[in-house]
Amino acid sequence: MKIGVVLPIAEGDAGVTPRYAEIRSLALQAEATGFDSIWIYDHLLFRFPEKPTVGIWEAWTLMTALTEATDRVEIGSIVLCSPFRNPALLAKMADTLDEISGGRLILGLGAGWHEPEFTAFGYPFDHLVDRFEEALKIIQPLLKTSAVDFQGTYSSATKGELRPRGPRADGPPILVASFKPRMLRLTAQYADAWNTAWLGKAEGLTERLAAFHAACDEVGRPRDEVEVTVGVNVRFPEAGDEPVDPAKALSGTATEIAAELKRYEAMGVGHLICGVDPNTEAGVARFAEAVAVFRG
Numbered sequence: 001m002k003i004g005v006v007l008p009i010a011e012g013d014a015g016v017t018p019r020y021a022e023i024r025s026l027a028l029q030a031e032a033t034g035f036d037s038i039w040i041y042d043h044l045l046f047r048f049p050e051k052p053t054v055g056i057w058e059a060w061t062l063m064t065a066l067t068e069a070t071d072r073v074e075i076g077s078i079v080l081c082s083p084f085r086n087p088a089l090l091a092k093m094a095d096t097l098d099e100i101s102g103g104r105l106i107l108g109l110g111a112g113w114h115e116p117e118f119t120a121f122g123y124p125f126d127h128l129v130d131r132f133e134e135a136l137k138i139i140q141p142l143l144k145t146s147a148v149d150f151q152g153t154y155s156s157a158t159k160g161e162l163r164p165r166g167p168r169a170d171g172p173p174i175l176v177a178s179f180k181p182r183m184l185r186l187t188a189q190y191a192d193a194w195n196t197a198w199l200g201k202a203e204g205l206t207e208r209l210a211a212f213h214a215a216c217d218e219v220g221r222p223r224d225e226v227e228v229t230v231g232v233n234v235r236f237p238e239a240g241d242e243p244v245d246p247a248k249a250l251s252g253t254a255t256e257i258a259a260e261l262k263r264y265e266a267m268g269v270g271h272l273i274c275g276v277d278p279n280t281e282a283g284v285a286r287f288a289e290a291v292a293v294f295r296g
Contacts, residue, residue, distance in 0.1 A: 001264065001269055001270060002074075002271040002272070003035060003036055003261070003291050004036055004037030004076065005030050005035055005273075005275075005276055005284055006040075006041065006274065006275045007023050007026055007040060008022075008023065008279040009023060009040060009041070009057045009062060010046070010054055010055065011055045013279055020062070023066070024065070024066065025281070026281060027066050027069060027073070028070065030284060030288075033284070033291075034288060034291060034295075035288070035291065036073060037073050037075065037271070037273070038066065038070070038073050038075055039108075039273050040059045040063050040076075040078065041059065042059035042078075042079065042080045042081050042084070042110075043059075043081070044117040044121050045116065045120055046116075046117070047114075047117070060080075060085075060093065060097075063077065063097065064100070067097060067100050067101040067104065073104065074106055075101060075104055075105055075106070076108050077108040077109075078177070078273055079108035079109050079195065080108060081112040082110065082111060082112070082135040083111070083112050083123050083131055083132075086155070087134070087136075087155050087157070088138050088139075090135075090139060091138065094107045094139075094143065094171065095162055095172070097172075098167060099167060102167060103166070103167040106175055107139075107173065107175065108175040108177065108195065109135070109139070109174060109176050110177045111128040111129055111132035112128055112132075131154045132186065134152035134153065134154050136186060136190040137150050137190075139174070140174060140190045142160060142171075143162070143170065143171030143172065143174065146161060146162045146163065146165060147159075147160065173193055174191050175191060175195055176194060177196070178194065178196075179208070184211060184215035185219055187215065188212070188218070188226065192226065193270070194228055195229045195273070196209075196212070196230055198231045198232065198233050198275065199230060199231065199247075200232070200233060200244075200245065200247050200248045200249045201246045201247065201250065203263075205264070205267055206267075212226075212228070227271065228268055228269050228270055229269065229271040229272070229273060230272055230273070231273045231274075232250060232275070233250065233274070235250070235277040237251065254286075254290040257293075258290045258291070258293035261291070
């Protein structure tokens with residue numbers, strides 16, 4: 001089972017606004033300490049009632065920079081909001097970044113959910129799943145076959161062709177984050193990997209995994225053709241902090257966390273994508289100890 005960490009890229013992550021030099025340093029630390037992947041989430045801003053706006057760096061630019069900064073780790077999006085980018089162009093961007101990285105990109109995709117950022121940047125917020133399905137009908141064939149001819153209500157690509165091609169004939173793997181029935185069916189139809197998030201102990205996966213397997217059965221996709229990936233929170237509280245809810249985050253000693261990682265592995269999870277709190281060099285180092293115990 002692969003294990004990766006989500007990097008801090010928003011205002012307030014780790015208590016500060018992370019600068020690129022700090023993000024890059026944390027990515028290099030993750031690579032040096034044995035993690036398999038680093039992950040970037042994709043938002044334009046966060047705006048919740050009665051709270052100040054929170055800004056965030058743009059995901060694809062950061063992923064491109066980190067691809068050049070690192071040598072070994074896979075680089076994934078957790079997840080790109082498909083309505084923010086033209087789907088045919090996004091497929092071309094993904095194949096190009098896969099070329100730059102030497103085949104290390106994981107193209108995570110989602111439909112979007114945070115209406116304030118859509119409004120603030122001028123994107124329509126209607127029919128999100130319909131728009132996402134059309135995007136998949138363009139992105140997936142372009143990456144897998146180099147060609148697409150699709151005219152939809154919201155997106156189109158007429159005699160689209162992907163040339164030149166990157167290092168993988170069928171492009172980078174497509175990961176889709178999904179929870180509700182229709183999105184689960186789309187994942188089963190089009191994705192190479194399914195993601196569900198954010199969990200603590202592995203027992204929280206049981207019901208969600210059953211729903212995804214049911215979606216695979218419904219569309220006739222063999223279950224083992226789609227990798228299971230899980231977003232997991234890992235928290236190292238300071239003395240005096242509130243106790244950690246085990247349903248929402250892993251915590252404890254390196255041995256205790258490693259035991260829970262083993263449970264995820266036993267459930268057939270192929271990749272854990274972990275949000276570490278605090279998301280700092282010290283926090284990542286502590287989690288690396290647990291990963292070392294898990295692998296030992």
